[in-house]
Amino acid sequence: MTNINGRFFNLKDIFDRLNTEYFNKTISAKITWGRNVRNGRRYIRFGSYTEKDNIIRIHPSLDREDIPSYFIESIVYHEMLHKVVGGSIVNGRRRVHTPEFKRMEKIFKYYGVAREWEKSNIRKLLKNYG
Ligand SMILES: [Zn+2]
Structure with a gap:
């Protein structure tokens, strides 16, 4: 579970590209395919950022050729932003x-397109999730 190269997507390439285009190469974090075990299956989550280990995990079910880049x-x-923005305390609870x-x-160029695609393909995504 520590390989960067999926069958279809290279996470390090994606990370580096986004880092250059949106963050002026200021983000240093590790990235890997992996499930976020702590969140179990309470709700669907395709990525996570763990501050303690400075690592971004992307769910391996997304490494398929029919997933648009x-x-x-x-x-x-989204996960890179967690590193940049951090959390804040609202009404006594930590909000990220x-x-x-x-x-x-929403600054991400394909934000709207990606959310639309997610909505129309949520069944397909859930079928391979888990
Ligand atoms: Zn988030």
């Missing part, structure tokens, strides 16, 4: 998807 890029971009986070999330 802008979709996987939008997931990687803050208004600032959401504003920055």
Whole structure:
């Protein structure tokens, strides 16, 4: 589970490309295929960022040729943002998807297209998830 090269997507390439295009190469973090075990199956999650280990994990079910690259890029971009934005405490609870986070999330060029694709393909995505 530590390989960077999937069968179809190379996470390090995607990370480097996004880092150059959106973050002026300022993000240093590890990236790997992997499931976020702590979140179990309570809700669907395609990526995670763990601050303690400074690692982004992308769910291996996304490594398929029928997944558009802008979709996987939008997931990687989202997790990279977690490193940049961090969390804030709102009403005593730690929030990570803050208004600032959401504003920055939409800067990604294919944000809208990726969300639309996710909505129309959620069944397909869930079938391979787990
Ligand atoms: Zn998030």
